[in-house]
Amino acid sequence: MIETPYLLFLGDAPDQLAAKVAQGIKDWRPENAVGQFRMAGCKADVGLSDMTLAEAKSAGAKTLVIGVANRGGVISPAWKEVLIAALEMGFDLASGLHNLLRDEGDLVAASQTHGGTLHDVRVPSVGYPIANGIKRSGKRVLAVGTDCSVGKMYTALALDEAMRKRGLKSTFRATGQTGILITGHGVPLDAVIADFMAGSVEYLTPDNDDDHWDIIEGQGSLFHVSFSGVTMALIHGGQPDALILSHEPSRAHMRGLPGYTLPSLETLRDTALPLARISNPACQVVGIAVNTQHMTEDEALSYLAEVEARMGLPAVDPYRQGADRLVDALAAV
Amino acid sequence: MIETPYLLFLGDAPDQLAAKVAQGIKDWRPENAVGQFRMAGCKADVGLSDMTLAEAKSAGAKTLVIGVANRGGVISPAWKEVLIAALEMGFDLASGLHNLLRDEGDLVAASQTHGGTLHDVRVPSVGYPIANGIKRSGKRVLAVGTDCSVGKMYTALALDEAMRKRGLKSTFRATGQTGILITGHGVPLDAVIADFMAGSVEYLTPDNDDDHWDIIEGQGSLFHVSFSGVTMALIHGGQPDALILSHEPSRAHMRGLPGYTLPSLETLRDTALPLARISNPACQVVGIAVNTQHMTEDEALSYLAEVEARMGLPAVDPYRQGADRLVDALAAV
Numbered sequence: 001m002i003e004t005p006y007l008l009f010l011g012d013a014p015d016q017l018a019a020k021v022a023q024g025i026k027d028w029r030p031e032n033a034v035g036q037f038r039m040a041g042c043k044a045d046v047g048l049s050d051m052t053l054a055e056a057k058s059a060g061a062k063t064l065v066i067g068v069a070n071r072g073g074v075i076s077p078a079w080k081e082v083l084i085a086a087l088e089m090g091f092d093l094a095s096g097l098h099n100l101l102r103d104e105g106d107l108v109a110a111s112q113t114h115g116g117t118l119h120d121v122r123v124p125s126v127g128y129p130i131a132n133g134i135k136r137s138g139k140r141v142l143a144v145g146t147d148c149s150v151g152k153m154y155t156a157l158a159l160d161e162a163m164r165k166r167g168l169k170s171t172f173r174a175t176g177q178t179g180i181l182i183t184g185h186g187v188p189l190d191a192v193i194a195d196f197m198a199g200s201v202e203y204l205t206p207d208n209d210d211d212h213w214d215i216i217e218g219q220g221s222l223f224h225v226s227f228s229g230v231t232m233a234l235i236h237g238g239q240p241d242a243l244i245l246s247h248e249p250s251r252a253h254m255r256g257l258p259g260y261t262l263p264s265l266e267t268l269r270d271t272a273l274p275l276a277r278i279s280n281p282a283c284q285v286v287g288i289a290v291n292t293q294h295m296t297e298d299e300a301l302s303y304l305a306e307v308e309a310r311m312g313l314p315a316v317d318p319y320r321q322g323a324d325r326l327v328d329a330l331a332a333v
Numbered sequence: 334m335i336e337t338p339y340l341l342f343l344g345d346a347p348d349q350l351a352a353k354v355a356q357g358i359k360d361w362r363p364e365n366a367v368g369q370f371r372m373a374g375c376k377a378d379v380g381l382s383d384m385t386l387a388e389a390k391s392a393g394a395k396t397l398v399i400g401v402a403n404r405g406g407v408i409s410p411a412w413k414e415v416l417i418a419a420l421e422m423g424f425d426l427a428s429g430l431h432n433l434l435r436d437e438g439d440l441v442a443a444s445q446t447h448g449g450t451l452h453d454v455r456v457p458s459v460g461y462p463i464a465n466g467i468k469r470s471g472k473r474v475l476a477v478g479t480d481c482s483v484g485k486m487y488t489a490l491a492l493d494e495a496m497r498k499r500g501l502k503s504t505f506r507a508t509g510q511t512g513i514l515i516t517g518h519g520v521p522l523d524a525v526i527a528d529f530m531a532g533s534v535e536y537l538t539p540d541n542d543d544d545h546w547d548i549i550e551g552q553g554s555l556f557h558v559s560f561s562g563v564t565m566a567l568i569h570g571g572q573p574d575a576l577i578l579s580h581e582p583s584r585a586h587m588r589g590l591p592g593y594t595l596p597s598l599e600t601l602r603d604t605a606l607p608l609a610r611i612s613n614p615a616c617q618v619v620g621i622a623v624n625t626q627h628m629t630e631d632e633a634l635s636y637l638a639e640v641e642a643r644m645g646l647p648a649v650d651p652y653r654q655g656a657d658r659l660v661d662a663l664a665a666v
Contacts, residue, residue: 131559133590194530195523197562225569225612226464229530232555233562257466260611274604278593279558 002094002119002184004032007056007086008046008067011079012039019044021096022067024182028157032184034059036067039078044068053082053089063119065181066095074099075107083107087116094119096177121180122188124200131198131237133279138208141330142240143218143289144272146262148227148255150248151291151318152218153179155326158318159244160215162327169212173204175234179217189219189230197230201237213330214238218246222271223263224254235272239280242333243272244287244326245313249303250294265311286329288315335427335452335517337365340389340419341379341400344412345372352377354429355400357515361490365517367392369400372411377401386415386422396452398514399428407432408440416440420449427452429510454513455521457533464531464570466612471541474663475573476551476622477605479595481560481588483581484624484651485551486512488659491651492577493548495660502545506537508567512550522552522563530563534570546663547571551579555604556596557587568605572613575666576605577620577659578646582636583627598644619662621648 008022016023025033026046035051038044046067051059064086070076075083075097083093083101087110095101101118102108111118119125141159143152156172157179163170172179174186187200205214216238220227245268254260263271269285276283288307292300300317308315314325341355349356358366359379368384371377379400384392397419403409408416408430416426416434420443428434434451435441444451452458474492476485489505490512496503505512507519520533538547549571553560578601587593596604602618609616621640625633633650641648647658 133558133587133593135592190526190528192527193523194525194527194563194566195560197527198559222565222608223611225466226531227528228569228608228611229562229564229566230527231562232565233527236558236561254466259468260466271607275555275561278556278561 002181003062003092004184005061006033006063006065007051007053007061007091008033008036008048009064009082010036010038010042010044010046011066011068011070012041013044013068014070016044018070019046019068021069021178021181022046022065024178025065025067028161028182034061037064037082039082053086053091057089057091061091063092063094066093066097067181069097075101075104080106084110087111087114090114090116092117092119094121094181096121096181098122121177122191124188124192126203128192128196128200128203130195131202136202136205136207136239137210138212138214139241139333140205140214140216140238141242141244142216142234142238143244143246144231144235144268145218145221145246146223146265146268147221147248147251148224150246151289152246155244155246155289155318155323156215156217157182158323159326162323163213166327168327169209171212171214173214173216175201175204175217175219189234194229197233198237201234205238216240222275223268225257225260232275235276236279240276240283241280242284242286242330243276244289245269245285246289246291248291265307284333285313286333287313287326289326290315290317292317292320335514336395336425337517338394339366339396339398340384340386340394340424341366341369341381342397342415343369343371343375343377343379344399344401344403345374346377346401347403349377351403352379352401354402354511354514355379355398357511358398358400361494361515367394370397370415372415386419386424390422390424394424396425396427399426399430400514402430408434408437413439417443420444420447423447423449425450425452427454427514429454429514431455454510455524457521457525459536461525461529461533461536463528464535469535469538469540469572470543471545471547472574472666473538473547473549473571474575474577475549475567475571476577476579477564477568477601478551478554478579479556479598479601480554480581480584481557483579484622485579488577488579488622488651488656489548489550490515491656492659495656496546499660501660502542504545504547506547506549508534508537508550508552522567523560527562530566531570534567538571549573555608556601558590558593565608568609569612573609573616574613575617575619575663576609577622578602578618579622579624581624598640617666618646619666620646620659622659623648623650625650625653
């Protein structure tokens with residue numbers, strides 16, 4: 001659990017894309033951030049007030065979150081001065097970088113001296129159990145993709161937002177480092193040891209109110225040979241009551257795997273649903289989320305209409321259209 | 334890579350079952366063991382010559398293998414004297430216990446002083462890559478089960494033995510600690526970090542001669558919600574050309590999961606084969622291995638005949654009948 005609110009550290013980000021973690025926090029949990037901290041030469045701006053460490057501290061910030069990825073995921077010497085000053089002022093630090101805060105001797109020393117916590121969200125901080133498969137109360141929805149990086153996290157966050165706006169009970173359950181930094185908690189599933197993957201998902205989505213939805217962030221794809229085991233553990237550990245099929249129609253091949261074509265939405269449905277019903281026999285496929293970012297508005301609407309007619313399920317782009325129709329579909333479960 | 338031959342340490346095993354790792358080595362790789370070492374009160378005997386450390390050393394033993402599991406997987410104080418003496422005499426140590434040799438200060442100190450290696454085969458010793466899905470040369474076979482612990486390792490070892498006897502090229506590829514200790518190498522798949530599972534299986538089963546078979550030890554089951562992700566990674570990382578369906582007909586429910594029934598062999602076939610064809614479109618289901626240990630000979634033969642007729646595939650119990658008919662089926666691929 002990372003203490004909020006945050007000050008978002010954008011460092012010397014070379015461009016806006018490098019600050020996508022900070023942008024995600026700003027977009028989805030603006031209440032979690034009091035401002036942004038930019039160094040000289042920073043080319044990113046997520047639209048929050050620029051603050052010094054002292055100003056952020058006065059505004060109540062508890063944690064300085066590294067909201068920027070630089071080349072190689074390293075913690076650059078140029079950042080160190082700020083990070084150490086933050087620890088000296090009583091901030092915690094949180095990072096999703098490959099290079100860990102805890103491996104930097106000067107940060108460890110400063111955190112010990114000043115009592116701050118170093119959160120490396122890529123590394124599990126919990127000893128997860130082996131999954132027991134016992135049926136849990138409450139409801140769960142999981143997005144499964146024809147490929148990796150087709151918009152599953154975005155879909156989950158948009159669903160969560162739409163449900164909250166309607167006053168429905170929902171919790172976004174992060175399974176990757178960006179999601180964990182956005183919400184302050186979660187399971188870094190790709191870093192969990194094989195035997196405990198499904199158990200970590202059970203741990204993440206415990207018993208809940210009968211009318212509460214856990215919206216589980218998807219990972220990988222059953223059809224992506226590098227990461228399909230992670231997806232499988234999400235399906236079986238998550239016991240989803242509902243699946244949403246996620247797709248990005250412009251891909252020529254599976255991400256990073258030339259020679260591997262994407263499955264059709266029908267094949268995804270017919271593969272994922274029987275597997276999901278092993279852990280939850282009542283599971284249903286309720287809708288389709290399409291990432292149409294590479295289409296014009298007309299192309300997108302026409303594509304979505306075709307998919308909806310063909311599959312007999314609501315098909316939306318949550319970015320263009322919001323997730324309301326997917327919430328309607330969940331409400332009908 | 335653990336240096337062979339071994340001296341098998343049976344310690345103070347409370348019964349024969351506790352020495353099943355040593356028994357596995359004796360049964361499948363007798364050439365890897367010069368003898369057994371038993372302490373006072375040992376109730377197990379794998380049928381090798383009892384040797385002192387000095388006798389084993391003279392006989393060429395390189396590694397003392399802990400071939401016994403005691404309660405809790407701990408390395409008992411009673412064992413320490415022997416293990417330290419072995420290190421002092423120049424042995425390496427190898428263990429598949431949960432408690433690691435490397436976490437025992439006195440063993441680490443002795444290994445540093447005398448130059449011996451401590452092999453904890455539950456822990457990966459390699460930084461595995463992320464799977465790339467690129468088609469590899471050579472052939473691969475994988476047993477997939479209706480449940481965990483239905484005889485997949487035994488089937489793989491029996492296949493390997495039958496192929497070698499015929500002069501065919503094959504390698505048993507261990508993916509669990511018992512298999513690793515039997516052969517001296519392998520990947521402890523259940524301890525690999527999620528993102529690298531499939532990559533570790535690719536690493537384990539590299540390019541090979543066109544007429545060579547890697548016989549990959551299976552793990553878990555697609556239908557076992559605790560471990561299905563591990564099985565999935567084996568299917569996609571292993572790129573199997575052939576699947577063997579493994580089954581144990583007496584199970585009332587999935588191992589450790591009351592309330593979860595086993596799938597039929599038909600359901601296993603129809604689930605596993607399409608998933609395997611994602612990474613290897615030529616994959617075929619070639620046979621069925623049934624563990625009939627809880628049946629009489631007549632019951633077993635009658636059951637196998639029924640399964641064979643129903644599924645249209647050779648169905649054998651490799652323990653009762655050997656794996657020759659499965660080798661015939663592989664040879665036809």
